[in-house]
Amino acid sequence: MKKLIPLLFLGLAAVGLMLLLNSCDDGASDSAPSPQTGTGGSMARFAITGNTLYIVSKQSLEVYDINQGGSPAKAVTKNLGVGIETIFPYQKSLFIGATDGMYIYNNSTPNDPVLLSKYTHVLSCDPVVVQGQYAYVTLRAGVNCRPGGSFSSLDVVDISDPTKPQMVNSQRMDTPYGLGVSGNKLFVCEGDKGLRVMDITDRKVPIQKHFFQEVPSYDVIVRNNQLIVTGKEGLYQYKFDESDSIEYLSKIPVL
Amino acid sequence: MKRTLLVSCLVLLMVSCYYRDSEPFIGNVKFDGTGYRPVYKNPEDISKVEVLAAQSLRKPGKIYTFDRYLFINELGKGIHIIDNADPKKPENLSFVSIIGNYDIAVKDNWLYADNHSNLLVIDIADPKAPKVTKVIPDAIPVHNYPPLLGVYFECADEKKGVIVDWEKVEMEKQPKCYR
Numbered sequence: 001m002k003k004l005i006p007l008l009f010l011g012l013a014a015v016g017l018m019l020l021l022n023s024c025d026d027g028a029s030d031s032a033p034s035p036q037t038g039t040g041g042s043m044a045r046f047a048i049t050g051n052t053l054y055i056v057s058k059q060s061l062e063v064y065d066i067n068q069g070g071s072p073a074k075a076v077t078k079n080l081g082v083g084i085e086t087i088f089p090y091q092k093s094l095f096i097g098a099t100d101g102m103y104i105y106n107n108s109t110p111n112d113p114v115l116l117s118k119y120t121h122v123l124s125c126d127p128v129v130v131q132g133q134y135a136y137v138t139l140r141a142g143v144n145c146r147p148g149g150s151f152s153s154l155d156v157v158d159i160s161d162p163t164k165p166q167m168v169n170s171q172r173m174d175t176p177y178g179l180g181v182s183g184n185k186l187f188v189c190e191g192d193k194g195l196r197v198m199d200i201t202d203r204k205v206p207i208q209k210h211f212f213q214e215v216p217s218y219d220v221i222v223r224n225n226q227l228i229v230t231g232k233e234g235l236y237q238y239k240f241d242e243s244d245s246i247e248y249l250s251k252i253p254v255l
Numbered sequence: 256m257k258r259t260l261l262v263s264c265l266v267l268l269m270v271s272c273y274y275r276d277s278e279p280f281i282g283n284v285k286f287d288g289t290g291y292r293p294v295y296k297n298p299e300d301i302s303k304v305e306v307l308a309a310q311s312l313r314k315p316g317k318i319y320t321f322d323r324y325l326f327i328n329e330l331g332k333g334i335h336i337i338d339n340a341d342p343k344k345p346e347n348l349s350f351v352s353i354i355g356n357y358d359i360a361v362k363d364n365w366l367y368a369d370n371h372s373n374l375l376v377i378d379i380a381d382p383k384a385p386k387v388t389k390v391i392p393d394a395i396p397v398h399n400y401p402p403l404l405g406v407y408f409e410c411a412d413e414k415k416g417v418i419v420d421w422e423k424v425e426m427e428k429q430p431k432c433y434r
Contacts, residue, residue, distance in 0.1 A: 038321030038361040046360035046367060053360060053367055055374070057396045069365035070376060070388055082404065221320055226342060228325065230315045235327060237342045249342045252327075255311035 041219035041230075042088060042127040042178040049089045052110040056080075056087045056096060065111055075111035090130040093162060097128045102137055104162045119157055119165040124150075131181045133160040134168075134203050138176035138188060152176055154188060156204055168204045178219030180227070184242060187227060189217035195229060197246065209244050284405040286429040291401040291408035295416035301354050301371050304387050309347035310335065321361040324382055328357055331420070334368060336382050348383050355419050371419055372397045400434050408432050 037048045047054045053064040060079050064072040083099030094113055096103040101120040105113040124139035135157040141150050156169040175191040186198040186206050194213035198206035216231035227238040237249040316328035325337040333352040339345045355371030364380040374394035378386045399411035401421040410432040
């Protein structure tokens with residue numbers, strides 16, 4: 001028995017090391033994809049990864065090779081369904097938000113993305129952001145989005161197998177637009193209603209921590225503990241950390 | 256031979272049914288007195304891009320960050336370029352006026368922006384004096400119908416110009432076009 005104890009310790013150390021390495025991997029993945037390209041919000045129709053520019057039109061995905069930054073060269077057009085709204089690149093995948101669902105493309109070959117799956121839901125407007133094995137999708141009911149007076153929601157979708165996305169959580173929202181995710185924080189723009197700050201220490205279950213009703217919000221960018229929010233009153237900037245405190249930095253007002 | 260012919264005829268018949276069924280709700284929605292009317296602009300006006308002094312935000316849309324800079328779209332009108340080196344004191348540098356602009360992306364010193372159906376390449380090496388270096392026409396597919404299903408709309412008339420938007424208005428008569 002005594003002989004087994006050191007082995008047990010070794011085993012635990014190995015498990016610990018694996019966990020550490022994994023979490024590092026996770027952390028690295030939410031920062032910007034590469035230093036020479038920028039970061040957009042979740043409502044974007046334009047996205048750049050490496051040397052490829054992706055544009056989603058209402059019905060298609062247009063792919064441009066921008067190795068020569070000054071002269072983009074058309075690589076391919078992928079026809080999609082109707083009502084395409086947003087694109088969010090994450091690691092080797094592209095997440096495309098449409099009025100009837102979320103498309104997941106594999107872009108290992110950046111100039112020729114391949115459709116892996118489509119997570120279908122009721123008709124609505126829905127940007128998407130991704131962190132680790134979960135995609136966070138807002139579904140907004142509205143005149144042009146989800147006719148018939150149904151409700152809006154925030155869905156958490158397990159994408160650990162991107163060919164079989166599975167909804168694991170859904171909760172009601174008011175009028176959600178863009179959203180942003182970083183570490184244990186999820187920010188949801190609620191249009192004129194304000195900005196929600198959710199805790200996602202349990203990645204599957206977002207729990208509301210703050211609801212800033214005085215900050216009308218349309219889209220967010222979250223980067224290096226910095227939060228940039230736009231809305232009809234202007235652009236707000238905040239600093240945040242793992243705790244629940246959020247520090248106001250500045251505002252560029254709408255005049 | 257006869258049998259093959261029969262089978263292929265049957266298959267064709269079935270296929271024709273299938274395609275008809277997949278047409279989106281034709282005529283299923285009753286005209287309710289409202290419809291969509293195109294907003295026209297002439298092509299020369301659309302492609303005019305100007306760099307102006309910093310402007311205040313009016314209807315801000317999407318945002319994009321790159322290096323120390325922040326780009327804020329002014330819905331359908333252009334891009335505010337902000338120096339955000341100190342997020343406590345962002346400094347508004349300039350405004351690039353672009354009709355039909357909603358989206359932005361940046362790689363190195365190149366900014367890509369939509370200009371209705373055109374894709375613009377803008378050199379922002381000097382962000383106070385951005386320069387359009389390339390226009391790629393018809394890069395972004397646009398359609399001569401509203402981006403909605405189950406709606407009535409005034410049919411597009413190419414002679415009136417390029418459609419930059421659709422507005423929902425009350426209409427006395429049911430318009431001819433529907434989708």
